Each structure stands twice: as structure tokens, then as C-alpha cells.
Amino acid sequence: MSNYSKNIWFDGKIIPFDEANIHVMSHCIHYGSGVFEGIKCYDTPNGPAIFRLKEHMERLHNSANAFNMTIPYTVEDLCRGAINVVKENQVKNCYIRPVAFYGFDTLGVHPKDCPVQASIATLDWGAYISKEALQKGARITISPWRKFKSDSFPASTKACGQYLNSLLAVQDAKSRGFDEALLLNIDDTIAEGSGQNIFIIKDGVFHTNDKNSNILMGITRDSIFKILSDMNIEYKIENISLNDLYDADEIFYCGSASEVTPIREIDDHVVGNGKAGDLTLKLQEKYYNIVRGNHEEYFSWLTFIK
Numbered sequence: 329m330s331n332y333s334k335n336i337w338f339d340g341k342i343i344p345f346d347e348a349n350i351h352v353m354s355h356c357i358h359y360g361s362g363v364f365e366g367i368k369c370y371d372t373p374n375g376p377a378i379f380r381l382k383e384h385m386e387r388l389h390n391s392a393n394a395f396n397m398t399i400p401y402t403v404e405d406l407c408r409g410a411i412n413v414v415k416e417n418q419v420k421n422c423y424i425r426p427v428a429f430y431g432f433d434t435l436g437v438h439p440k441d442c443p444v445q446a447s448i449a450t451l452d453w454g455a456y457i458s459k460e461a462l463q464k465g466a467r468i469t470i471s472p473w474r475k476f477k478s479d480s481f482p483a484s485t486k487a488c489g490q491y492l493n494s495l496l497a498v499q500d501a502k503s504r505g506f507d508e509a510l511l512l513n514i515d516d517t518i519a520e521g522s523g524q525n526i527f528i529i530k531d532g533v534f535h536t537n538d539k540n541s542n543i544l545m546g547i548t549r550d551s552i553f554k555i556l557s558d559m560n561i562e563y564k565i566e567n568i569s570l571n572d573l574y575d576a577d578e579i580f581y582c583g584s585a586s587e588v589t590p591i592r593e594i595d596d597h598v599v600g601n602g603k604a605g606d607l608t609l610k611l612q613e614k615y616y617n618i619v620r621g622n623h624e625e626y627f628s629w630l631t632f633i634k
């Protein structure tokens with residue numbers, strides 16, 4: 329795996345990639361009993377910096393709490409682990425993947441005394457959907473798979489097993505030639521992508537949904553609220569209907585991996601003029617500059633490695 333870095337932080341120590349192994353009978357292998365994060369580190373004029381590191385590690389802890397899992401490392405321990413592994417791997421731009429999971433003890437569904445293990449890896453991961461999608465817009469499809477409701481699973485957590493819902497949706501989308509899926513809720517309102525939140529723009533106003541729509545409360549989504557406020561652009565948080573979607577001037581996906589990805593088609597519906605929208609591209613540029621350390625006023629979001 330050439331895009332993976334040399335070392336991994338594993339249960340508190342930095343060890344070589346090949347030695348970061350677990351037993352096949354680990355609880356998480358059988359039941360998906362883990363929680364994870366997806367974080368980006370960007371090269372900036374002041375060296376590599378991790379974007380919103382603390383918020384991600386806090387969400388990791390919150391996800392674990394929702395499943396009564398106690399991670400034996402504090403948020404500060406995990407932040408330090410991420411910084412150290414980036415340093416050790418001497419990477420400048422990378423994706424950081426923390427995961428905490430139940431290890432081996434019992435095969436019962438109740439994890440009882442299974443140890444909670446954790447690791448933090450870095451990898452070189454370019455555009456999540458594609459470079460072309462970032463520039464020209466992605467082609468997405470409404471998934472036949474519905475988003476699970478928060479009373480079945482806590483949707484606002486990043487829990488491993490829950491991503492089987494996303495896996496089905498994105499597999500179906502790709503098999504039909506699309507870049508990504510869009511999952512609807514049972515009541516036909518819009519939920520989110522397989523790994524992204526959604527925004528629509530109508531008459532210059534940005535709209536997105538919230539936890540009532542069974543979404544992960546994205547950290548990029550939250551960053552965009554602040555950026556829009558600073559740009560004096562209005563945004564509204566409310567349920568999004570299929571009508572709203574088809575009536576939108578611009579649509580985009582956002583996420584730590586997907587950043588700000590314009591959407592140009594939904595099935596056979598062309599969004600706006602069929603190109604990446606102007607406001608979306610303006611926001612994308614601002615976001616790129618912020619994460620790459622070109623806006624001092626957003627330095628509090630960056631954890632500089634040096």
C-alpha cells in the first residue's frame with residue numbers, strides 16, 4: 329500500500345505499519361463495533377497543519393459514548409498521537425484516520441470485557457470523489473437505499489457498522505456509472521451522501537439540513553456556517569425536500585475528505601447550467617485557502633505540527 333505512511337499510532341505507541349495488527353476474532357470484525365474519524369492535514373506556509381483536530385477527536389469520543397464504549401485515551405492523548413504520527417511519517421498533506429474499536433475477548437454481541445483499542449494512521453489520499461468532480465461538479469444519483477433513522481442508530485455518530493448503509497448506497501451509485509449516492513430519509517426528505525453533507529443554494533441563500541434529517545453533523549458543514557457568516561452570505565438550516573433539491577440553483581457536497589465538491593447532475597436532472605456553480609466555487613476557494621493556512625483569522629482551526 330504505497331499511499332500509506334510508514335508508521336501508525338497504535339494503542340499509545342508509534343509502530344511500523346506492518347506491525348499494527350489485530351486478531352481476526354476481535355469483536356469489531358464481527359459486529360462493526362468501532363468508531364472512527366476522517367481528518368485532513370494540509371501543507372501551509374507555516375508547515376503542515378491539521379484541520380479542526382480537537383473537534384474531530386471530541387466527536388470520536390462522543391461517538392464512542394453513544395455506544396457506551398470508553399476509549400482509554402483522552403481527547404488530548406489522541407490529538408498528541410495524531411500530531412506525533414504526522415511528524416514521524418514526515419508527511420505534509422495527508423488524510424488522518426483515527427479508529428477506536430472493541431478488540432478480542434468474547435464473541436457475544438454484548439462486548440463485556442473486550443478491550444477498547446485505538447489507532448491513528450496517515451495516508452496520502454487525493455480528491456475523495458475525483459479531481460474532475462471538484463472542478464466541474466459530480467454526477468450523483470438518488471439511492472434506492474434509505475438512510476437509517478436515528479432511532480435505529482445514532483446517525484450523528486461515526487460508527488463503523490453504520491457505514492454498511494453508506495457502502496450499499498455508494499456501491500449502487502458506482503455500478504450505475506455515478507460518482508456518488510444521495511440517500512433519502514424514509515419520509516422522502518434529503519439526508520446526505522454516503523460520506524458527505526449536502527447544501528443547496530437558491531437565490532443566493534444556502535440551505536442545509538440538521539440532525540432531524542438523520543445526518544452526521546459534519547465538521548466541514550460547521551466550518552462552512554462560520555465562513556458564510558464571515559462572507560455575509562445568508563444560510564438556513566431546515567429539512568430539504570426533493571422539490572427543493574430539483575429547484576436549486578446550485579448544489580454541493582461537503583466533508584473532510586470531499587471538501588467542497590460541486591454537484592452538476594442528479595440522475596437525469598441537470599443542476600443550474602450543468603457546471604460547478606459560481607457561489608460553490610467561491611466557497612470552495614475560500615475553504616481551500618483557510619485549510620492551507622492563507623487566512624490568519626482562521627488559524628484557531630489549524631494545529632500546526634512544528
Ligand SMILES: Cc1ncc(COP(=O)(O)O)c(C=O)c1O
Nearest residue numbers: 523524525544546547548583584
Ligand atoms: C455520512 C457522512 N456525512 C457527513 C460527513 C461530513 O463530515 P465531516 O465534515 O465532519 O467530515 C461525513 C464524513 O465523514 C460522513 O461520513
